[in-house]
Amino acid sequence: MGKIQNQIFSSYQRDPVLYDEIFNNKGEIKDIYSRLFELYGGHTIKEYVHLNDKAKSSFFNQGITFQVYGEKESTEKIFPFDLFPRIIDPKEWEIIERGAIQRSKALNLFLWDIYHDQKIIKQGVVPLDLISSSANYLDQMIGLDPPGKIYNHISGTDIIKHNDGNYYVLEDNIRCPSGVSYVICNRTALKRALFGVFNHYKTHTVTNYAENLLDLLETVKPNGIDIPNVVVLTPGMYNSAFYEHSYLAKTMGVELVEGRDLFVENDFVYMKTTRGPERVDVIYRRVDDAFIDPLEFRADSALGVPGLFAAYKKGNVTLANAPGTGVADDKAIYTYMPDIIKYYLDEEPILNNVHTYHCSKPDELKYVLEHINELVIKPVDEAGGYGISIGNRLTKEQIEKVKAEVKAEPRKYVAQPIMSLSVHPTYIDDTESFEQRHVDLRTFTILGKDKEFVLKGGLTRVALKRGNLIVNSSQGGGSKDTWVLKE
Amino acid sequence: MLARVANNLFWMGRYIERSEHIARYLNVNYFSSLDAPHQLSQSRQFVLRSMLFMVGSPEKDDTKELVESEVLYKIGMDPNDPFSILSNVRYARENANSARDLISTELYEAINKFYHYVNNYDADLFIRNSLHDFTVNVTEMTAVLRGKMRGTLLHDEIYAIIMLGINIERATQIIRMINAKHQDALMAQGSYGDKFSNSYEWTTLLKCAESYDMMRRFYKKSPNSISTLEFLILNPNCPRSVMNSLNQVCKHVKVLDPSKKYDKTSTSFLVGRVRAEYQYKYIKEIEEDIQGFIEDILANLVAISEEMEKEFFNY
Amino acid sequence: MEYIITYHCENSYKNPVSGAHWQFLVIPLEDDTQKIESINFENSLLEKGEYSINGFGFKTLRFKTSKTFSKVTFTVQLKLWKENINPFNFTPETDPTGSFDILDRLDFKTNHQTFLKSSKLTTLVNQEKFSYTFSKDLSIFQNLQNLNNFLFEHLTFETNQTAVNTTLEEVITKQKGVCQDFAHLFCAMGRENGVPTRYVSGYLHQGNGYFRDSQMHAWVESFIPTIGWIGFDPCNGILAATDYIKVAHGRDYNDCPPIKGVLFTSGENVTSYKVQVESAQQ
Incomplete structure (x- = not known):
């Protein structure tokens, strides 16, 4: 055990086998965290407990909750939030950001290819089986040109730091990646609780996500539209990510619609408003492929819009992400990512893949x-x-x-x-102390026509159970505010 | 605005307003009955029946002995009873949830807090000794909500729709209270000094509508049947009166339908017509047939609500 | 040749329906050999119809209603010109081995993956009981013809044994079925042997005076290297000729059902179809 001299860290157990984000292997605080460490050390653990409770009730009052469906009644839970932020060095971030863009672009080119000439398969770089036996490959998308040639407008890349100190990508999420609203909520919550600490670090903002999303969605509008009418399509308020859907609609200033608010006439999409039908041009849909159009895909879907796919196929509406994008986040495709990057971009992968x-x-x-x-x-x-x-x-x-x-x-x-995810001090309710917990990082990348954006921040997810490696919120994970520092 | 969401906002307004009226009715009736001058007005059974009547769930069996704790629970905290305050607040919040991208964060948070307050309120405590605390808090929180609506929403379509819901509901609830208290006054009359027209129930009614002080200021004498009804129905300056609610509805519906052309099928036309009818009414005409008046106005309010649904909320 | 085709469909519902969408895939494909000369459609709800396409680009006819009803009928009537077709009018494969080599090529397999992979209704099971292996000594065309005859001989046409979602496992066990089942089996076996094969939905003209209730027909098309797509009807053991009026194709029936509906109701419904194909000249 290394020496840790700090009141609130007095009981911190550092396992030297694990890669600790804030202490080096001698147990010394890393430079980038030292100021924060001092500032937090100025608090007693009592004050900490108080702040932690305050933060929780703030989430609750803001209604930033998700439903947990139990046997009898569903209960509302907050996504546990940790008051100790994760800090990412600008140089490290630069690599992550370039790497995330590289992957998103490569995946986009890959998707275009497998729905058009299929060169990568014909040349034997990836096996035909990857698409022909994938349930997520949509033959209906063959030959279809999505507006702006973009398929994966929004990607979430799950990255970890292994005990060798290097970042590895674990997964590319390009169906409907969620979590971005928590990035922003975490920042807000931390500001409310411990605003003083922000004076000591130059941190990039995360609140510019929505404006960038809207901006990029507008670049992929259908042909012949000047200012597109963008909407967010949600499965409804009982969906676990509904808060995020409403957050995004609100901050983009666009309508949040359900399938039943839309209808298709002569292959154009309209929403039903108090003043009659209004045309819709770009749909940021948070409904899975199988459910978007009961006339084309699952007939029992009550979440979709009959005729939507035909409208899309005719080029009268943009869907983001494009249908059939899911094929590229099959875990089997992931394993070919280094080859895919080299094939389309003629570049070495910036971020490592796990073998x-x-x-x-x-x-x-x-x-x-x-x-x-x-x-x-x-x-x-x-x-x-x-x-x-x-x-x-x-x-x-x-x-x-x-x-x-x-x-x-x-x-x-x-x-x-078995990858060893890095650990980060995390405040644990039960023991009222800081303990090591495994963390990962989900970054959010947006691709538009000739434009891209990576949110400078991201969702650091924490596996709250001791020793647990699975960070998903549905499996008892929490999250941390993530600071990307300015140079 | 989406038609479905407009409908939800309309009902959000209605449920918020409804929960407030129920809370106030519970509070005022319960506590004023404790030292009411008339024997029957003091009777527990009488008060409990009046409460059930007002929320729209009257006890039909005259012989049944009502249990106070059960009735209070049913009206206040029963999650399975759609008339309860708890259910109303739940519906209000659910409607707000579906429209949270449209309303201000401040308003949403206030509704959410309101919901958690009501939802987490200890039902046992409420039944035993916290009726006052609970109902006062409910009415105060709804006042906060009204403030947030006025102060943090853009006064556009969204605001207009919520205000339409609130005002249609307010008129409806005031009429329901008049109906309930009118029944009570009829039943509680007979003995010395508190005949129907001078019944103590009129005072209770005014307090239920939070209009007692205003009324006293305006008439400068004790309330009787005619002055109370005139004040609560026809006085456009009383913020709780039916007339005032209709004026508000008229004003807000014009935001949704700004056209000034003659269209006898529009909601706006219907609202104007209903309002005009009461604007030039003598209270004597109403007093001649209170029951008939109550049925008429309720039918009119339902018709307005249905028209709105057809014209604006059709999805 | 000129045909007059009538597609009629009647749906009754146990409980009232309070709104619905329908999509019909019943309009013949237009290409060099088929042209629609006139078309007329109506429905008992008096809703206007609109043309659109399905996911594979075939022309659909759509209706929607917000009325409440418990019975609805649709009728589509059209006049179609069809070129006289001799199904054997193609240059035969010169080199069977060469054709098989092409089937084996990665780029060929990739281009045709849609109609080479098995789908829900064309998945083969218990092959030891029922299979058909192509002979490398014969041309692919000859092999396909033999497969056509094999199915025609080994399966018995019988209605009410199978439904639209019957799996091949059941069809093989019963060795009975209707045109869809024949077509699905052909697709599965063709694909199993590396020949891209697609399910075709359309109308079959069975001679005038044939007024018995009839349904839409199903057959297949296989892609033969150096030749192209050739139609086979395993249900009748022949090649698809002038009498075969194609509407659409897909991986299996699920890609081209004549009617799809999205309804706001609960409970059962009964559907009946009537299809009539008459040649105009006789």
């Missing part, structure tokens, strides 16, 4: 089955941290069960070495 074993390849399957206790096994097409098995946490029976599942359907699984 991935494809269970669909017989030799790799063999390796996976033999080394299962050193690996994380992931289903290719589940989101939200479900279905993940971490090899060294499994009992013998569980290992056999996972092996059997993988053997039965190898195409459905990939495996990766």
Whole structure:
């Protein structure tokens, strides 16, 4: 254990095996955190508890909550928020930002290709199987040119720092990545609670996300429209991300619509207003592909708009993200990301990929089955941290069960070495003290026509259970305000 | 604005207003009955029945012995009873949720706080000894909400729709109170000094409508049936009067439909017509047939609400 | 050849419907061999229809209503000119081995992946019981013809045995079915042998005076290297000729059902169709 001299950190247990974001391996505070460390040290833990409670009730009063569906009644929960911010050095951020843009652009070119000439497949860089056996590849999108040639307008890139001190991308989320509203709420909450600390750091703002989003969405308007009418399409107020949908609509100053507010006539989309129908040109949709149009996809969808896809196909409305984009965030595609980046951009990947074993390849399957206790096994097409098995946490029976599942359907699984997510001091309610918890980082990238934007900040997610590596909010994760410092 | 969301905002206004009136009615009736001059007015059963009648859930069985704690729970805190204050506040917040991108953060937070206050209120405590605390807080919080609406919303379509909801509901609730108290006054008459026209129930009615002080100032004498009804129905300067509500509705509906052309099918036309009818009414005409008047005006308010639905909220 | 085609459909619902959208995929495709000369459509709710397209670009006809009803009828009537087609009018494959080599090429497989992968209704199971393997000694066309005959001989046409969502597993077990099932099996087996094959929905002219209630027909088209798409009707064991009026194609039935509806109601409904194809000249 290193020496930590600070009142509120007096009981901080530093595990030297883990990469701590604020202490170096000698237990000394890193430069970038030292001022913050001092400032926080000026508080007693009592004051801290008080501030923490205040922050919680502020989230509650603002209605920044999500529904947890229990057996009888659903309850409202806040997404746990930690008062100790994460700081990212400007030089490190520069790499993350360039890396995120590089990935988003490469994925966009990849999507264009697989829905047009399919060169990358014909040249054998990625296997045909990746699209032909993907449930997320939409044959209906073949040959369709989305406005501005953009598919993944909004991408969320999940990045971690491994114990080698390097950043690795774990996942690209390009269907409907959520969480950006929490980035902004966390900042607001931290400002309310500990405004003084902001005087000592030059931190980039995060409140400019919505204006940039609107700006970029307007660049992908359908042909022949001067000033497009943009809307946000939500599945409704019972969706767990509804707060975010309403936040984005509000801050962009556009309507928040549900499927039933829209209708299609002669392949144009309209919304029903108090003054009659009003045409809609760009839809930032937070409804999954399968549900957007019951006449084209799932007929039982009550969330969609009958005829929407035809309107899209005719070029009369823009959907962001484009339908069929999900194929590129299949975990199987992820493993080809370095090749995809090289193929389209002729560049080396800026951010590392975690090495991935494809269970669909017989030799790799063999390796996976033999080394299962050193690996994380992931289903290719589940989101939200479900279905993940971490090899060294499994009992013998569980290992056999996972092996059997993988053997039965190898195409459905990939495996990766167990990455050691970095840890960050996090205030823990139960013990009323700071403890090490694993964190990751989700960045938000927006692509428009000849324009791009990365939110300087991001969502640092914290696995609140001790030792847990899964940070998703649905699995008991919390979050931290994330400061990207100015040079 | 989206038609669906407009509908939600309209109902948000109505539910907020409704919860306030129910709270005040509970409070005033309960506490004024404790030392009411008339025997029947003091009777627990009488008061509890009046409360149920007012919220629209009258007890039909005359012989049934009502239990105070059950009635209070039902009207105040029962999550399964759509008439309860709790349900009304829930609906109001749900409607606000669906429109939170349109209303100010300040208004939303106030509604949200209001909801959490009501939702987390200890039901046991409420039944036993906190009726006063709870109902006063509900009425005060709704006053805060009205302030936030006026002070933090742009006075445009959105504001107009919420105000339409509030005013239609206010007129409706005032009429419901008049109806309930009119019934009470009829029942509680007979003995010395407090015949129907001078019944103590008129004072209670004015207090329920938070209009007692204003009324005293205006008439400078004790309220009787005719002065009370005149004040609460026809006086355009009384902020709680039906007339005032209709004036407000008239003003706000014009924001939604600014056209001045003659269109006898529009909501605006209907509102103007209804208002004109009461604007030039003698209170004597109303007093001749109070029951008929109550039915008429309720029917008119329903018709206005339905017209609005057809014209603006159709989705 | 000129045809007069009538598509009629009647839906009754157990509980009243308070609004609906319908999409019809019943208008014949227009290309060099098929031209629509006139078209007329109506519905009992007197709603106006509009043309649109489905996800694969085929022309659809859409109606929507906000009326309340419990029964609705639709009728589409059209006059169509069709070129006389000799299905054997193509240059045969000169080199069967060469054709098989093309099937094996990655770029060929990639271009045709849509009609090479199995879909929900064309997934083959228990192949040991029922399969068809192509012979490399024959041309692909000959193989497909043999497959056509094989299905025609081994499956029995019988209605009410299967429904539109019947899987191939069930069809193979029963060895009975209707035109959709024949087509699905052909698609599955063609694709299994590496030949891009698509499900086709359309009308079949079965001779005038044929007034029995009839439904839309289903057959397939296979892509043969150096030749192109050729239509086969395994249900009748022949090639698709002048009598076959194509409406649309897809991976399976789910891509081209004649009617799709989105309804605000609960409970069951009964649908009946009547399709009539008459040739105008006789």
